[in-house]
Amino acid sequence: xxxxxxxxxxxxxxxxxxxxxxxxxxxxxxxxxxxxxxxxxxxxxxxxxxxxxxxxxxxxxxxxxxxxxxxxxxxxxxxxxxxxxxxxxxxxxxxxxxxxxxxxxxxxxxxxxxxxxxxxxxxxxxxxxxxxxxxxxxxxxxxxxxxxxxxxxxxxxxxxxxxxxxxxxxxxxxxxxxxxxxxxxxxxxxxxxxxxxxxxxxxxxxxxxxxxxxxxxxxxxxxxxxxxxxxxxxxxxxxxxxxxxxxx
Amino acid sequence: xxxxxxxxxxxxxxxxxxxxxxxxxxxxxxxxxxxxxxxxxxxxxxxxxxxxxxxxxxxxxxxxxxxxxxxxxxxxxxxxxxxxxxxxxxxxxxxxxxxxxxxxxxxxxxxxxxxxxxxxxxxxxxxxxxxxxxxxxxxxxxxxxxxxxxxxxxxxxxxxxxxxxxxxxxxxxxxxxxxxxxxxxxxxxxxxxxxxxxxxxxxxxxxxxxxxxxxxxxxxxxxxxxxxxxxxxxxxxxxxxxxxxxxxxxxx
Numbered sequence: 077x078x079x080x081x082x083x084x085x086x087x088x089x090x091x092x093x094x095x096x097x098x099x100x101x102x103x104x105x106x107x108x109x110x111x112x113x114x115x116x117x118x119x120x121x122x123x124x125x126x127x128x129x130x131x132x133x134x135x136x137x138x139x140x141x142x143x144x145x146x147x148x149x150x151x152x153x154x155x156x157x158x159x160x161x162x163x164x165x166x167x168x169x170x171x172x173x174x175x176x177x178x179x180x181x182x183x184x185x186x187x188x189x190x191x192x193x194x195x196x197x198x199x200x201x202x203x204x205x206x207x208x209x210x211x212x213x214x215x216x217x218x219x220x221x222x223x224x225x226x227x228x229x230x231x232x233x234x235x236x237x238x239x240x241x242x243x244x245x246x247x248x249x250x251x252x253x254x255x256x257x258x259x260x261x262x263x264x265x266x267x268x269x270x271x272x273x274x275x276x277x278x279x280x281x282x283x284x285x286x287x288x289x290x291x292x293x294x295x296x297x298x299x300x301x302x303x304x305x306x307x308x309x310x311x312x313x314x315x316x317x318x319x320x321x322x323x324x
Numbered sequence: 325x326x327x328x329x330x331x332x333x334x335x336x337x338x339x340x341x342x343x344x345x346x347x348x349x350x351x352x353x354x355x356x357x358x359x360x361x362x363x364x365x366x367x368x369x370x371x372x373x374x375x376x377x378x379x380x381x382x383x384x385x386x387x388x389x390x391x392x393x394x395x396x397x398x399x400x401x402x403x404x405x406x407x408x409x410x411x412x413x414x415x416x417x418x419x420x421x422x423x424x425x426x427x428x429x430x431x432x433x434x435x436x437x438x439x440x441x442x443x444x445x446x447x448x449x450x451x452x453x454x455x456x457x458x459x460x461x462x463x464x465x466x467x468x469x470x471x472x473x474x475x476x477x478x479x480x481x482x483x484x485x486x487x488x489x490x491x492x493x494x495x496x497x498x499x500x501x502x503x504x505x506x507x508x509x510x511x512x513x514x515x516x517x518x519x520x521x522x523x524x525x526x527x528x529x530x531x532x533x534x535x536x537x538x539x540x541x542x543x544x545x546x547x548x549x550x551x552x553x554x555x556x557x558x559x560x561x562x563x564x565x566x567x568x569x570x571x572x573x574x575x576x
Contacts, residue, residue, distance in 0.1 A: 209420040282415040289408045291432035
């Protein structure tokens with residue numbers, strides 16, 4: 077497996093931001109995002125303030141900026157969409173570098189890019205400074221329904237297992253001379269995805285059986301078996317240092 | 325003799341799709357025994373195991389654990405008494421940390437606080453994994469995960485430990501370490517396995533299940549050296565392994 081310590085999104089550290097209680101960070105992220113989304117996209121300077129806040133938090137967390145930047149690739153599809161908008165939107169046109177672009181489209185693209193980027197950076201910062209299990213404990217403390225937290229817990233636990241299974245299936249496919257180079261190969265990939273789905277489903281059943289075998293009766297007793305809760309005292313109860321403002 | 329820990333009588337079972345897996349199985353395991361359950365693929369071994377703690381309900385016949393019949397009302401107590409370690413530790417370990425996972429079973433039994441903490445530590449200590457309590461299971465090696473899976477069941481202080489293919493996918497060192505752990509446990513063991521040398525090493529007694537019935541039950545040495553029996557039920561010793569050259573009861 078050769079998996080390193082911690083999750084791929086997590087950057088190990090002991091900064092103020094790392095030590096801040098997870099529920100505070102989650103709540104801050106949520107408030108920050110609501111404020112950003114509610115901000116009119118024409119208030120250009122305000123976005124500068126948001127960015128400055130984020131940069132300050134990242135600096136305080138001592139996570140290398142490049143670490144965050146590399147993980148921003150998830151935003152690429154949105155960037156592509158945003159870049160297309162000025163071309164496809166209708167309405168009054170302006171000339172930029174010899175291209176005729178829609179004014180509304182430009183503004184919409186800016187809004188999407190600015191808000192999207194702020195959201196992605198803020199979320200990545202949360203992920204980089206919070207261990208997945210602390211995040212779950214934080215959600216629990218925020219009174220997120222138990223079932224949802226459990227589902228997230230299972231997701232985190234089995235993400236690596238399923239990814240590894242997917243990788244093994246790909247390796248096995250490629251060992252038999254297959255590689256998905258063109259659209260014509262997609263049916264094979266789709267069938268693999270189907271097989272992976274069934275395998276995961278069956279694994280879910282086996283996990284359930286194993287849980288039943290250890291006396292699981294349908295209710296996870298809070299406090300004792302909640303992911304992250306048993307251990308909350310020794311490792312995660314950091315001094316509740318005050319985090320500045322409403323950002324994550 | 326006293327009440328057997330495991331008392332299976334005339335157990336028959338057919339899956340909902342009509343496929344019948346067990347045709348009247350009789351099996352008695354007494355306290356402190358280590359028994360290997362052998363048999364080819366599809367013999368019904370896993371089906372039998374799932375009856376032992378009431379995951380599957382007997383179509384005919386009965387299963388009792390230390391005198392307690394495996395029925396709906398008793399299922400919680402039966403699952404405490406029968407600890408099953410499944411073949412794939414990834415199926416068994418689902419919590420974000422080893423500690424939480426080992427705590428899962430005893431917490432379901434109602435343990436809390438200090439008592440729970442102590443139970444977890446003892447179980448991890450028995451398999452030599454105390455130092456890994458705070459690690460996520462998916463960052464452990466396969467052998468370590470198998471050991472933690474054993475600990476998750478030991479934490480429930482079962483009367484019988486049922487292991488499904490305990491040596492599968494283990495490297496020889498992990499395999500030996502697990503054998504040492506199992507030998508050191510003061511608990512009755514039923515081990516489902518294809519690994520005949522492992523059965524010979526650990527279990528003085530073997531039961532052979534084939535096509536849903538018990539076809540042999542006796543000393544492991546006698547079973548493994550009965551060539552007619554072995555070949556009739558698709559059991560084969562690995563190349564170079566001959567119990568005769570090792571001599572009879574070595575396991576203790």
